[in-house]
Amino acid sequence: MKNIKKSIELFKEAKLHMPGGVNSPVRAFKNIDGNPIFFKKAKGAYLFDADNNKYIDYIGSWGPMIMGHSNPKIVNAISKQLKLGTSYGAPTSIESETAKLIKQCVPSIEKIRMVNSGTEATMSAIRLARGYTKRDKIIKFDGCYHGHVDSLLIKAGSGVSTFGLPDSPGIPNELAKKTLSCEFNNKEEFLKVFKKIKGDLAAVIVEPVAGNMGFIPGDKSFLKLLRKKTSENKSLLIFDEVMSGFRVSLGGAQELYKIKPDLTTLGKVIGGGLPVGAFGGKKKIMDFLAPNGPVYQAGTLSGNPLAMAAGSMLIKLLIKTNPYKKLEDKAANLLQGMKNVFDANDIPFSVNQLGGMFGFFFSEKLPKNFKDVVKTNDKHFKNFLNQCIENGIYFAPSKFEAGFISTKHTKTEINNTIMTTKNIINKGI
Numbered sequence: 001m002k003n004i005k006k007s008i009e010l011f012k013e014a015k016l017h018m019p020g021g022v023n024s025p026v027r028a029f030k031n032i033d034g035n036p037i038f039f040k041k042a043k044g045a046y047l048f049d050a051d052n053n054k055y056i057d058y059i060g061s062w063g064p065m066i067m068g069h070s071n072p073k074i075v076n077a078i079s080k081q082l083k084l085g086t087s088y089g090a091p092t093s094i095e096s097e098t099a100k101l102i103k104q105c106v107p108s109i110e111k112i113r114m115v116n117s118g119t120e121a122t123m124s125a126i127r128l129a130r131g132y133t134k135r136d137k138i139i140k141f142d143g144c145y146h147g148h149v150d151s152l153l154i155k156a157g158s159g160v161s162t163f164g165l166p167d168s169p170g171i172p173n174e175l176a177k178k179t180l181s182c183e184f185n186n187k188e189e190f191l192k193v194f195k196k197i198k199g200d201l202a203a204v205i206v207e208p209v210a211g212n213m214g215f216i217p218g219d220k221s222f223l224k225l226l227r228k229k230t231s232e233n234k235s236l237l238i239f240d241e242v243m244s245g246f247r248v249s250l251g252g253a254q255e256l257y258k259i260k261p262d263l264t265t266l267g268k269v270i271g272g273g274l275p276v277g278a279f280g281g282k283k284k285i286m287d288f289l290a291p292n293g294p295v296y297q298a299g300t301l302s303g304n305p306l307a308m309a310a311g312s313m314l315i316k317l318l319i320k321t322n323p324y325k326k327l328e329d330k331a332a333n334l335l336q337g338m339k340n341v342f343d344a345n346d347i348p349f350s351v352n353q354l355g356g357m358f359g360f361f362f363s364e365k366l367p368k369n370f371k372d373v374v375k376t377n378d379k380h381f382k383n384f385l386n387q388c389i390e391n392g393i394y395f396a397p398s399k400f401e402a403g404f405i406s407t408k409h410t411k412t413e414i415n416n417t418i419m420t421t422k423n424i425i426n427k428g429i
């Protein structure tokens, strides 16, 4: 057994001070009944834990480490700003510079506002959509995660016509009722709900490439239907690209699908590893925000210079190198190599990838929606994941999360991962 003594001690200590010992639930490893690993350092494709164990990292801080951990150019950009001050609570030129870089890559964004997290981005986008359309209802999709916003922490569960029930206590039922959740990639179900509530529909929000029910790209015809129906109805289409933005391609999922949403939310990659979110879109909608318009939204640390320095440097590097095709090829090599091992052992295993994002499932066929993911084999997932961590491979510790690869993952790391998979399967999962 790998020695994770310090991680075990640190988790015990953390539990005394923080609920569940963590500041974000997935980190507690409850999904795989494991002890979370505590890290102290990261470089390139690797993480180093408190006991000095080394791991190949396929989470990359859930996306931002697309050019590897501690990328020297990003570290340098942060250090340079650090010497000039960490926050002024006032405008800086680097905010416009970052905004311009994002707009250049994502043309549907004509104006943008920076915030501090993905949750803040989706929360503000929903408020703006409601204020702009003067309507209240929202349609979302089961298994799409849009941060822990009251109006979005809802999945319909049992049926097309049932109004949303909150996923968490603390969300008023009156508010939950304004959000309806349909099955992802299910056009008929969407149309049924849409017809019923279209008079009061402010917005449809979707992860065009879902990364929070494992990795499931939306069907093109499904996303096109959302675009058509919202346009006809003067409702807004919000693409939540907090995860897919600058991850699946420079222009996000909307570039690959050639669909222009009214509003886009971003986060993760655009902060270069510092806390950043953003939402943007059509000028006339964005100008509905204070101070130009009546919809209020604000942030003491929004557009923070350190975060803008890290984010703009990363975006510049991505524009310069456009690594997405290479990342996708690497992910495909990794997954095909793993799949060969599972196939040879008659263990159902399906894989998919797009740009720097990927997913694998213990199922014969690739899941199309949340329900399909629920049905994939839990025992295989749990055992495989725990064995991977034991052997220095750090995949997301839940079958409802995606995988991430960086430009620093080379043949060495990929072959190592495939060999490790082979060894694990030979011992049995």
Ligand SMILES: *Cc1c(COP(=O)(O)O)cnc(C)c1O
Pocket (backbone or CB within 6 Å): 116, 117, 118, 119, 120, 122, 145, 146, 147, 148, 207, 211, 212, 240, 241, 242, 243, 244, 267, 268, 277
């Ligand atoms: C991570 C994520 C969020 C929430 O972002 P936070 O920064 O964790 O608040 C929202 N939407 C999507 C699609 C995400 O992946």
